Amino acid sequence: MRVLSGIQPSGSLHIGNYFAMMRPAIELQEEHEAYIFIANYHSLTTVREAERLRTLTLDVALDFLACGLDPEKTVFYRQSDVPEVTELTWLLSIVTPMGLLERCHAYKDKIARGLSADHGLFAYPVLMAADILAVQSNLVPVGQDQKQHVEVTRDLAIKFNHEYEEVFTIPESQIQENVAVIPGTDGQKMSKSYGNTIDIFSSKKKIRQSIMRIVTDSKTLEEAKGPDTCNIFALYKLFATESECQDLADRYRAGGMGYGDAKKELFAKFEEHFASMRAKREDLEKNLDYVESVLDDGAERARTTITPTLDAARTAMGLA
Ligand code: ADP
Ligand code: TRP
Numbered sequence: 001m002r003v004l005s006g007i008q009p010s011g012s013l014h015i016g017n018y019f020a021m022m023r024p025a026i027e028l029q030e031e032h033e034a035y036i037f038i039a040n041y042h043s044l045t046t047v048r049e050a051e052r053l054r055t056l057t058l059d060v061a062l063d064f065l066a067c068g069l070d071p072e073k074t075v076f077y078r079q080s081d082v083p084e085v086t087e088l089t090w091l092l093s094i095v096t097p098m099g100l101l102e103r104c105h106a107y108k109d110k111i112a113r114g115l116s117a118d119h120g121l122f123a124y125p126v127l128m129a130a131d132i133l134a135v136q137s138n139l140v141p142v143g144q145d146q147k148q149h150v151e152v153t154r155d156l157a158i159k160f161n162h163e164y165e166e167v168f169t170i171p172e173s174q175i176q177e178n179v180a181v182i183p184g185t186d187g188q189k190m191s192k193s194y195g196n197t198i199d200i201f202s203s204k205k206k207i208r209q210s211i212m213r214i215v216t217d218s219k220t221l222e223e224a225k226g227p228d229t230c231n232i233f234a235l236y237k238l239f240a241t242e243s244e245c246q247d248l249a250d251r252y253r254a255g256g257m258g259y260g261d262a263k264k265e266l267f268a269k270f271e272e273h274f275a276s277m278r279a280k281r282e283d284l285e286k287n288l289d290y291v292e293s294v295l296d297d298g299a300e301r302a303r304t305t306i307t308p309t310l311d312a313a314r315t316a317m318g319l320a
Contacts, residue, residue: 006079007036013060035135041080086130087310132150140153185197214231232266
């Protein structure tokens with residue numbers, strides 16, 4: 001089976017990205033033909049400074065390699081190194097109803113807030129469909145908020161196959177049910193746009209500060225507490241085993257434990273999980289030529305996969 005996922009280089013990656021998308025996508029490399037790419041064409045819709053986009057793109061490459069992406073197993077590339085994707089975007093836009101894009105949330109939300117959108121944001125889901133269909137992916141691991149985009153991709157593939165020829169595989173999204181929406185430090189969905197993230201590779205000091213900022217109710221140390229409504233506990237669950245969770249839940253319910261202690265335990269778990277990855281990232285930072293060569297090689301392999309599909313689409317439409 002072939003799997004593909006992508007992430008935008010539009011800010012520092014956080015544990016919401018990690019548990020919902022990065023880790024599940026990386027794990028699939030063991031048993032499937034995996035493709036992961038850095039969606040820098042997509043980021044152009046929000047990042048307007050060239051140098052910042054370059055830095056963020058490199059950061060995502062370092063983050064994925066540090067978190068265990070194995071470039072021998074996964075085809076890992078920068079979207080803009082595979083310009084075939086943009087040609088396919090145009091071909092797909094021919095079978096894209098305006099109404100379908102008008103219902104997509106990124107665009108709809110912007111319009112609802114009274115902001116004017118540009119064509120890039122409006123057409124964003126078609127570019128995403130091209131990413132997925134170009135490699136004939138069967139499965140797309142993403143967080144809940146990307147499900148709609150995979151539905152659009154399916155609609156476009158079905159329409160193209162029906163109106164022209166059977167060119168595209170119909171993909172399915174894969175959502176990690178237990179981590180569909182990971183809360184941020186304020187209890188809303190963790191998102192770089194809300195300033196409520198715990199980033200995976202910022203300094204220890206910043207990570208501790210983010211964890212200490214997690215919002216709780218105002219119960220005193222002595223009072224019994226409810227683990228199921230607590231943001232600290234929701235994040236602790238991502239790192240801990242079932243018996244560790246049970247143990248902490250018992251201590252919540254018994255009273256006599258303050259939220260400060262729960263935060264310390266969360267920080268310890270965070271460190272245990274990410275310490276070796278942080279060390280690996282530091283090594284990679286000293287070897288940027290290697291990182292570049294991984295991305296170059298990935299782009300070449302991706303183009304080899306994509307070219308026959310693009311040719312088939314061109315032929316089906318009468319261009320070749
Ligand atoms: P952000 O909301 O921080 O801008 P992105 O939109 O770039 O994050 O998301 C990248 C990937 O991570 C997507 O697959 C998205 O669904 C997933 N993701 C991001 N934040 C969360 C979260 N808080 N809970 C679950 N999944 C998330
Ligand atoms: N839109 C996705 C996000 O914001 C990133 C993305 C672009 C993507 N193309 C993709 C994800 C193809 C999966 C498959 O997170």
